[in-house]
Amino acid sequence: MRTNDFTPLYRSTIGFDRLFDMLDQATRVEPISPNWPPYNVEKLGEDRYRITMAVAGFTTDEIEITQHENSLTVSGEKRPEPEGVQVLHRGIAGRAFRQAFSLADHVRVTDARLENGLLTVDLVREVPEELKPRRVPIATGGASGSRVAQIEHEPKAA
Incomplete structure (x- = not known):
């Protein structure tokens, strides 16, 4: 079994602890578990995504969607069959599930729909204006004659 030790990287980086924790978790060998229920993750635009399950x-009322910080959890649990119902053949799986997704910073759920057996969760990434890249001007001249222009935000690439 091959393992990666990220300890040396912790010493030389600041503020990337979460990134290395995610890498460490992704490289761990977990017991084989079914990928249930099946799902798709789509990129709809620059900052728009969709999960379809x-x-x-x-x-x-049997499905719960929870977003806590950078984690999205979708879980489902079937209600018991009504009394007196006898199922002769069960081909539609009704087992409970819990699917967790790691979200990037500033990603939030905007909509969730259940239609024709497909659960659709729409997500959008909204970076606050103060966290977007900005251009920092360089002042010229001496201390008494220096003039600093206002910091401008980088224009979005088309």
């Missing part, structure tokens, strides 16, 4: 047989 196949959750046939589940209703909106």
Whole structure:
């Protein structure tokens, strides 16, 4: 079994602890578990994403979507069959599930829909204006005659 030791990188970087923790978790060998339910992750635009999960047989009150900081969790648990119902063949899976997604900074859920057995979760990345890249002007001249222009935000690339 091959493992990666990121300890030397912790010493030479500042503020990247979370990144290395994510790398460490991704490289760990976990017990084999089914990837249930199946899902797609789509990029719809520069800062727009969509997760589509196949959750046939589940209703909106049996599915819970929770976003906490940079983690999105989708879980589902079927309600018990009503008394007196006898199922002769069960081909539609109704097992409970819990799927967790790691989100980048400033990504939030904007919409969630359940239609035709597909759960669709729309996400958008909204970086606050103060965190966007900005151009920093360089002052010229001596201390008494220096003039500093106002800091400008970088124009968005088309």
